[in-house]
Amino acid sequence: MSKLGNLGARLHRGEVGYDFVGNRKIWYGISILITITAILGLTVRGLNMGIEFEGGAVFTTPKTSVSVSQAETYAEQASGHQAVVQRLGGGELRIQISGVDTGKSNGVKTALSKDLKVPAEEIAADLVGPSWGDQIAAKAWQGLVIFMILVVIYLAIAFEWRMAIAALVALIHDITITVGIYALVGFEVTPGTVIGLLTILGYSLYDTVVVFDSLKEQTKDITKQTRWTYSDVANRSINSTLVRSINTTVVALLPVAGLLFIGGGVLGAGTLNDISLSLFVGLAAGAYSSIFIATPLVADLKEREPQMKALRKRVMAKRAQAAAEEELAGTRSVGLDPDEPDDAAAVVGPRSQPASRNRGRGRPSGKRR
Known part of the structure; x- marks a missing residue:
C-alpha cells in the first residue's frame, strides 16, 4: 500500500506518468469494438424485460x-407463454410468466400446484397489467433523458461545452455497454436495473468531473507559456488523479461483486442480479470512460481551437530548438580532443598573468616605479 501511495504522489507531481492522451486512438478503437459487440448482442438477443415492463405474473412457490x-x-x-424460473436460496422457486392475462392467473396457479405438488394457498402470486408496464417504461426513458439534459447544462456552465459533450459521449458509452451486457447475459431487466443505471451514471460523472476540475485548474493560463500543450496538461491531469480513481472504483466494486457473485450466484438470491449486474458493469465502464474516453476527447476538441493550435506550434518549435541545441552541445563534447586544452575551460578558469604585470602590486598606488 505504501508503494501505491508513493506512486500516487509521483503521478501527482508529474515525475512519472503514462501517455493516455497520446494513445487515445487505441482506447477509441477498444471502446468502438466493445460498443459494436454490445449493440450486436442487443440487436440479436434483445433484452429480457421483466413483468414490470411487459405485464404478467410472478409465482413464488414453497420449497420443492x-x-x-x-x-x-x-x-x-x-x-401458454414462455416462463423464466429461478431457484431461490431456501429451495423455493420464482416463476415469472410475461404476457399472461391476469384473469387466467388463478388457473395457472392451480395447475402449478398440481404439477409441483405444493398447496395452492402457499403459492404467492404477483400480477402486473401491461398498461402499468408501459407507464414504467415511459417514465424510465423520461427520467434518463432529463438526467442527460441536466448533466450537459451543468457541465457546460461549470466547465465548458466541450467537456459537456465529452461527458455525454462517455455516459452514452457506459449505458450502451451495460445494456449490451444485459442482452448477452440474459438477465432480467426490472425497475432495479433502471435504478442501477442511474446510479452508475452518477458515479461515472463523479470520476469525470474530478479529472475535468483538475484540467480546468491547470489550464487557466496555458497560452502564456511555451512548455506544455493542452494535450500534455490533460495527460498530466489524468495521471494526477489516476490512483484516486482506481481506489474509489475498487472500493465500490467490492461490495457490488459480493451482491452479484455471492448473493446472486452462491446464495441463489436471484432478485439481486438485476441491480447488481448493472452496478458492476456500469462502475467498471464508468471508470474506463472517465480515463480513456472523456478527457482524451476533450483534448481532441480543444486542440482544434486556433489558440491551442498556435500554442502547439510554439511548444513544438521550442522543443525542436532545445533538441537542436542539446544535439549541438553533444556533438561539440564528442569532437573535443582529450589531449588538447579546452578553450572554454581556459576562458572560464583563472588565467596566468605575465610576471611583469604582477610588478608593483601590493603598493598603495599600484604603479610601477
Whole structure:
C-alpha cells in the first residue's frame, strides 16, 4: 500500500506518468469494438424485460424438489407463454410468466400446484397489467433523458461545452455497454436495473468531473507559456488523479461483486442480479470512460481551437530548438580532443598573468616605479 501511495504522489507531481492522451486512438478503437459487440448482442438477443415492463405474473412457490427446467415446462404448459424460473436460496422457486392475462392467473396457479405438488394457498402470486408496464417504461426513458439534459447544462456552465459533450459521449458509452451486457447475459431487466443505471451514471460523472476540475485548474493560463500543450496538461491531469480513481472504483466494486457473485450466484438470491449486474458493469465502464474516453476527447476538441493550435506550434518549435541545441552541445563534447586544452575551460578558469604585470602590486598606488 505504501508503494501505491508513493506512486500516487509521483503521478501527482508529474515525475512519472503514462501517455493516455497520446494513445487515445487505441482506447477509441477498444471502446468502438466493445460498443459494436454490445449493440450486436442487443440487436440479436434483445433484452429480457421483466413483468414490470411487459405485464404478467410472478409465482413464488414453497420449497420443492422439482428442477428448474421441469418447472419451466410445467409453467409454459399451464400458461401458454414462455416462463423464466429461478431457484431461490431456501429451495423455493420464482416463476415469472410475461404476457399472461391476469384473469387466467388463478388457473395457472392451480395447475402449478398440481404439477409441483405444493398447496395452492402457499403459492404467492404477483400480477402486473401491461398498461402499468408501459407507464414504467415511459417514465424510465423520461427520467434518463432529463438526467442527460441536466448533466450537459451543468457541465457546460461549470466547465465548458466541450467537456459537456465529452461527458455525454462517455455516459452514452457506459449505458450502451451495460445494456449490451444485459442482452448477452440474459438477465432480467426490472425497475432495479433502471435504478442501477442511474446510479452508475452518477458515479461515472463523479470520476469525470474530478479529472475535468483538475484540467480546468491547470489550464487557466496555458497560452502564456511555451512548455506544455493542452494535450500534455490533460495527460498530466489524468495521471494526477489516476490512483484516486482506481481506489474509489475498487472500493465500490467490492461490495457490488459480493451482491452479484455471492448473493446472486452462491446464495441463489436471484432478485439481486438485476441491480447488481448493472452496478458492476456500469462502475467498471464508468471508470474506463472517465480515463480513456472523456478527457482524451476533450483534448481532441480543444486542440482544434486556433489558440491551442498556435500554442502547439510554439511548444513544438521550442522543443525542436532545445533538441537542436542539446544535439549541438553533444556533438561539440564528442569532437573535443582529450589531449588538447579546452578553450572554454581556459576562458572560464583563472588565467596566468605575465610576471611583469604582477610588478608593483601590493603598493598603495599600484604603479610601477
